[in-house]
Amino acid sequence: MTELEKGPLGLRRGRGARERILSASRQLFRDQGINCTGLDQLCAVAGVSKRTLYQHFSGKDELIAECLRRFDPDILPEVFDRTDLTPRERLLAAFDVHSPLCPFIAAAVEIPDPGHSARTLARDYKKAFAARLTEAAREAGATDPEQLGEQLALLLDGASARSRVLNAEAFTTAAAIAAVLVDNAMPAAAAPQRRFTDDR
Template sequence: MTELEKGPRGLRRGRGARERILSASQQLFRDHGINGTGMDQLCAVAEVSKRTLYQHFSGKDELIAEGLRRFDPDILPEVFDRTDLTPRERLLAAFDVHSPLCPFIAAAVEIPDPGHPARVQARDYKKAFAARLTDTAREAGATHPEQLGEQLALLLDGASARSRVLDTETLATAAAIAAVLVDNAIPTAVVPAGTSTV
C-alpha cells in the first residue's frame, strides 16, 4: 500500500501523517482555540486515525508544544536578519510581519499550568523575541536598548491580544506608536541622513 492509499475507514496512511497532524492542529488551534479543538476533530481534519495520531504524539500537550517550537524557531529572521534595512527599519518592520493572532499568547491564555511545555515554550519565545528587539535597539544606537526592546515587545503583544479579542486590525496603530518610541529612544545624530523618521 502506498502512502497515498487509504487505510481502514478511508483515512490516509503513510509518511505524511505527522506533518498533516501538525498542520491541522495549527489551523484548528488558531480557528477554534486549543481547548475548543477535540482529538476527533483533529484526526478528521488531518485525515488520520487516533492510533496514527498517538503513534506520532503522546497527546495534545506534546502536539501543542511541537507546534509552537516550529512556529518561528529563529525569531522573525525575515526581519532581524535582513541586511538591506537599517536597525531602526528592522525594529519597525517587526510590526509589518508579526502575526496578529500570536499562538504563544493564545497558548499562555488557554493553558493555566505555568509548567506546561507549551507555556514554557511561549515564555521562552517571548523572552527571545524581546532580546532580539533589544539587540536591534542597541545596534540602532538607542540610549536605553533594554527599555526600548521591552516597550516594543509589549506593544506588539498588546496589539496582538487586542486584535484577537476585537477581531480587528491593530498593528498599524501599534506601528505608529512604535515609530514614536523608536525615534524618542535613538538620539537624532544616530538616525542616518535621508532616513524617514515616520
C-alpha cells in the first residue's frame, strides 16, 4: 500500500506531491514573481508540508530550475514541428503561441547571479529558440537566416517584456513587424520591384 503524506493542515494526500509543488510554483512565480514567493506560501498553495517539499527539492533554487526545465523542453514543438505549415508560416506562428510572460526572462531579471542554474537554463533556452527560428528562416529561403532568426528572437523577447511591464498585449504589433522582417529577408520579396524596373 502506498504511504500517504500529510499536508500542512493534516489532510491526507496521495502521491503526486512533486507535481503539486511544481504546479503551485509555476502559478506563483508567474503571478507574483520568484523573489516574492516564499516557501511557506508555496507549501500552502501546493497542499504539502515544508518537510515534503524538501524531500523532493533541495531548496527554492532547484525548484526554480526544474520549473524552467519543464516549461518548453522541445522549443515550441506546436509551431516548429508542424508539417502543415510552410517555413514562413512557422516563423509567424511563433508570435501567436509564444507565452506573453516568458519565465526565462523573468528568472534572468530576478536572479542576479549569472552562474545560477536558472540563469544558465534561460541562456540556453534563448539560444536554442533563436536557433529554431534560424532553421525555419533557412528553410523559408531567407538571404541571411542567422540575422532573421536573431531579429525575430529579439522581437519576441521585446514583446514579452513589454507585455509584462505594461500588462498589455504586444504580440499583435510584434507579429505585424515580424511579417515585414520576414518578407524583406526573402529574395523573392524584391523580385516584383525588379521586374517592374526591367519592364520600363
